[in-house]
Amino acid sequence: MQVREAVTKRSSTRAFLNEPVPAHTVEDLIEAAVRAPSGGNVQPWQIIAVAGREKDAVSAAALKSLLENPDGEEGDYPIYPPKLHEPYRSRRFDIGERLYETVGIARDDKAARQQQMLQNFAFFGAPVGLFIVIDRRMGHGQWAHVGMLMQTIALLAVDAGLATCMQEAWARVRESVRQVLGVPESHVVYCAIALGYADPAAPVNQLVSPRAPLHEILTLKGFSEAVV
Numbered sequence: 001m002q003v004r005e006a007v008t009k010r011s012s013t014r015a016f017l018n019e020p021v022p023a024h025t026v027e028d029l030i031e032a033a034v035r036a037p038s039g040g041n042v043q044p045w046q047i048i049a050v051a052g053r054e055k056d057a058v059s060a061a062a063l064k065s066l067l068e069n070p071d072g073e074e075g076d077y078p079i080y081p082p083k084l085h086e087p088y089r090s091r092r093f094d095i096g097e098r099l100y101e102t103v104g105i106a107r108d109d110k111a112a113r114q115q116q117m118l119q120n121f122a123f124f125g126a127p128v129g130l131f132i133v134i135d136r137r138m139g140h141g142q143w144a145h146v147g148m149l150m151q152t153i154a155l156l157a158v159d160a161g162l163a164t165c166m167q168e169a170w171a172r173v174r175e176s177v178r179q180v181l182g183v184p185e186s187h188v189v190y191c192a193i194a195l196g197y198a199d200p201a202a203p204v205n206q207l208v209s210p211r212a213p214l215h216e217i218l219t220l221k222g223f224s225e226a227v228v
Helices: 003-009 023-033 052-068 088-102 110-125 140-159 168-181
Strands: 045-051 128-135 163-167 187-196
Touching: 003 140, 023 045, 023 140, 045 052, 045 140, 052 110, 052 128, 052 168, 088 110, 110 163, 110 168, 110 187, 128 140, 128 168, 140 163, 140 187, 163 168, 168 187
Parallel strands: none
Antiparallel strands: 045 128, 128 187, 163 187
């Protein structure tokens, strides 16, 4: 598979088949993915892969925490800035509306929306969850390196016939997850990645998130002087 094809095919899968992913497949995927760029070769990441009972235990801890604290646990590193401004706020609102429309949930059906959100903590039915962990002492640059690792995992998953969903929702229960997984206090559970085989019949998997037009994000300078 060509890289461009993998980039185009990658999407946030929110419905997985009940088909296991063997440990050796996960190991092979991660062994290749750690070739992602890392400034100074620091490699500031740790990955914890959970399946079976271990995955169920993490999910149970997350749901218990959210039942007790519906707004999520307090902590550092919020998912979004406190006051997300434009155009970012509108982009986030738009994809949320598209998602709920795809699964047939009305805007005013708060209970159904809550249930859909909670599917994050069941990994949308994926057989494997990958938790991405970083040392708290790392800086913004190293967080960017972790992002490059995650994208590399996602693209390699596509190449292997697998699907993923990046899940920052787990930031709402970081402390509970940290304790269940035995992660030291010196480290942060950044997010999770659901990993498995996409359910091709699920309408939610047909959602394609729009991207801003090129003129809004790209500035070209000096190209008129370039020799063609």
